[in-house]
Amino acid sequence: MMPISPDKILPKVWAIGGGKGGVGKSVITSSLGIALARKGKRCVLLDADLGGANLHTLMGVPYPKRTLTDFLLRKVSSLNDALMPTSMPNLSLISGSRAMLEMGNLHNAQKTKIIRQLFDLDADYILLDLGAGSTFNSLDFFLAAHERVMVVVPTPTSIENAYHFLKAAYYRQLKHAIRSAGAGKDLESYLEEKVSLGIRSPAQFMEHLSERIPKAAMAIRKVMQDFSPRLIVNQVQNMEEISLGDQMVVACRDFFGIEMGYLGNVKSDECVLRAIQMRRPVLEAFPGSPFVSAINGITRRLVGD
């Protein structure tokens, strides 16, 4: 057996997703990364949005020399070799740019390879910027992470997509939980029959499970307790929108029976658009902006300070 080196600290992986495109995932991911790097944490941003990677532009690296594609095409042997330094100390980037068109849909083996090597990267924090939609790629990166962060904006389309993403992630996790609880095939078919059984929400499903197979249900419940996503409500403008986060936490408790951790609001801030147009990080261009203080607060909550 290989001895585990005692000073090797495994990086913490944060995934930032949430279904809809254009809600500010990339801006928030890059800003969280910069906030961490400024705290002296070695941080890697991984652009997992292979269909529409643009983290490199936000980070001021217009033509990344090495990308995730090089790793997938085996031009570099390890994910560590695909790291690109950025203009900021402690912060590097694995760009998803120049991905070939078919790479929006990674093969299972490729995805597994990336996820496995993620946890071996030489860093304190790895931040994954997930693509839009509820593809298996996004879901698996999301579920592999230590912290699963959803970004929404206060619009019906964003919330709908976010809930769809959350449902898809929940059921994927639930299937794993059922399998690892050894609850077997009949339970999976039970899961498929849930509509005809009159089960409309995961919370109701767990209740039925506790009655039918109490022992396995306990094991499953335990695994599902770890399914605790976090929430950021971006681009809020008024009091009603400010209360949306708390409301979503309660709605998810009622529907999924899970506790979603609310990380906070980010108010609409024109500095963000201006910084993007300048192709500079907001934290650099407008350090005193409301956006930056919101990001710092969220970073503190995520690190657990």
Add this chain to the structure above:
Amino acid sequence: MDETDLQDEFQLLKLESGATLKEVERAYQRMKALYAENSLASYSLFDEEERCAKLVVIERAYERIVQFLLQPKRHAGEEPAAQCPKRETDDIDMNLAPGLYLCAVREKTGRSFQELSAQTKIGRTHMENIEAERFEKLPAPVYLRGFVLEYAKALGIGDAEEIARIYLERFQQFRATA
């Protein structure tokens, strides 16, 4: 009724044990907003039928908790009204809790049930039930309307007609869901 009998109701409104009327009111408003039609946070998670069912149980839970909090805690030889903490009428929305509003006004005036009963010819039990919104124990709407109207007038409430109307509306709502 004990608070332990109301665990489900407290949980439903996400209330801590020992919550005050004001907290109950606020929690009730929050939950109603969450499950209101077109609520951003819930409409794409719950379908119409579930959403309406949620509103019904929220309404019931709220009513039960308010009833519990308003039930007179009797000790031998003491006037129950004297034990109620003083409530400010400004804090209470007449539209949402007309019974509680009447109770708060009575406390503010400092008048006893005995005195009010003598003036209005309404029995004390009825007055208590009206304040606590114990709808199941209240008389038929035609009598109830008169009671609430008289009671509100006796308490010197300016718009007695309005509070009687609101009260009856809540009573009918309760009838429809019970």
